[in-house]
Amino acid sequence: MRLWDSEGNPIGSPGRGHQGGVKSIAFSPDGQKIVSGGGDGTVRLWDSQGNATASPGRGHQGSVWSVAFSPNGQTIVSGGIDGTVRLWGSKGNPIGSPWRGHEGYEVKSVAFSPDGQRIVSGGLDRTVRLWDSKGNAFGSLGRGHQGGVWSVAFSPDGQTIVSGGIDGTVRLWDSKGNPIGAPWRGHQGGVWSVAISPDGQRIVSGGEDGTVRLWQGGDWKTWLQVACDRLxxxxxxxxxxxxxxxxxxxxxxxxxxxxxxxxxx
Structure with a gap:
C-alpha cells in the first residue's frame, strides 16, 4: 500500500503487511486513517503516513475485494470472495455476524450511503443489494445486469445508486433498489468502476476497454428525463x-x- 502526494511523489515507505495482492483501499472521511482489503483475506488499518495501526481483521474466507468507511469514520464495511458482507470497528474489530445474501457469489463492491444508515453491495450473482446498518436486507433486489456487478456507488443525496457490470453497462437504481431507466451503453467490455461527482451532476466509469467515460447526472428531474426519454x-x-x-x-x-x-x- 503506497501513499502519494497530489503531484505523484511517494510519501514515506510502502505499507507492508498483506500476504497477497491489495484489492481495495479507502481513506476515512477525516483523511487520518486508511483501510485496505487484501488477497490474504484480511482487512488492515493504517495511519495517514502508511503505518499499520491495528491487528489485521480476519474473517473473510478468501480475498477481500472491496472496503469502505462509514461517513462518521467509525465503521468499515467489506465484501469478499466468500460472498459475505462484513462490518468492522474503527480499530479492525469485527462487528456482528457476516451478512449473507449474494448466494455464495463473490461480493465485488460495497459502499455506505451518505447518512451511514444503508449499505449497497454488488456481486457476481448479477445483483445489487441493499442492507440496513444491522445487516437486514431491504427494498427490491436489483436485477438487470447480464453478468457480475463489479462496482456500486451512492449519489451524494443518497437517493440514487449507480452500478457497473461485466455486461458493459452502467445502470441507475433508486434508494430502494428499483431500476431507473434503461442501461447506459458505451463501454466495449466490462465496467470495472463507477463513481458519482460530489455535486451529483456527473457519473464517471472505467472499463475493460481502456476508456474512462463521463455521463451526465443531475437532480431527480434529470434522472427522470433519462428514464422517460429512454421509455x-x-x-x-x-x-x-x-x-x-x-x-x-x-x-x-x-x-x-x-x-x-x-x-x-
Whole structure:
C-alpha cells in the first residue's frame, strides 16, 4: 500500500503487511486513517503516513475485494470472495455476524450511503443489494445486469445508486433498489468502476476497454428525463394497460415531455 502526494511523489515507505495482492483501499472521511482489503483475506488499518495501526481483521474466507468507511469514520464495511458482507470497528474489530445474501457469489463492491444508515453491495450473482446498518436486507433486489456487478456507488443525496457490470453497462437504481431507466451503453467490455461527482451532476466509469467515460447526472428531474426519454417508445408507455403504467406515463408527460408532443398522447 503506497501513499502519494497530489503531484505523484511517494510519501514515506510502502505499507507492508498483506500476504497477497491489495484489492481495495479507502481513506476515512477525516483523511487520518486508511483501510485496505487484501488477497490474504484480511482487512488492515493504517495511519495517514502508511503505518499499520491495528491487528489485521480476519474473517473473510478468501480475498477481500472491496472496503469502505462509514461517513462518521467509525465503521468499515467489506465484501469478499466468500460472498459475505462484513462490518468492522474503527480499530479492525469485527462487528456482528457476516451478512449473507449474494448466494455464495463473490461480493465485488460495497459502499455506505451518505447518512451511514444503508449499505449497497454488488456481486457476481448479477445483483445489487441493499442492507440496513444491522445487516437486514431491504427494498427490491436489483436485477438487470447480464453478468457480475463489479462496482456500486451512492449519489451524494443518497437517493440514487449507480452500478457497473461485466455486461458493459452502467445502470441507475433508486434508494430502494428499483431500476431507473434503461442501461447506459458505451463501454466495449466490462465496467470495472463507477463513481458519482460530489455535486451529483456527473457519473464517471472505467472499463475493460481502456476508456474512462463521463455521463451526465443531475437532480431527480434529470434522472427522470433519462428514464422517460429512454421509455418514450416502449410499448408499456405507448399503450399503457395497467394503472401503474398509466401513472408513469402521466409523470413523464407532466415533468418531461411537452404536452404538445402528440407522440406521448
Amino acid at each position: 418514450r417508445d416502449h410499448p408499456v408507455l405507448v399503450k399503457p394497460k395497467t394503472q401503474e403504467a398509466r401513472d408513469a406515463k402521466k409523470t413523464c408527460q407532466k415533468y418531461v415531455w411537452s404536452k404538445a408532443d402528440s407522440s406521448t398522447k
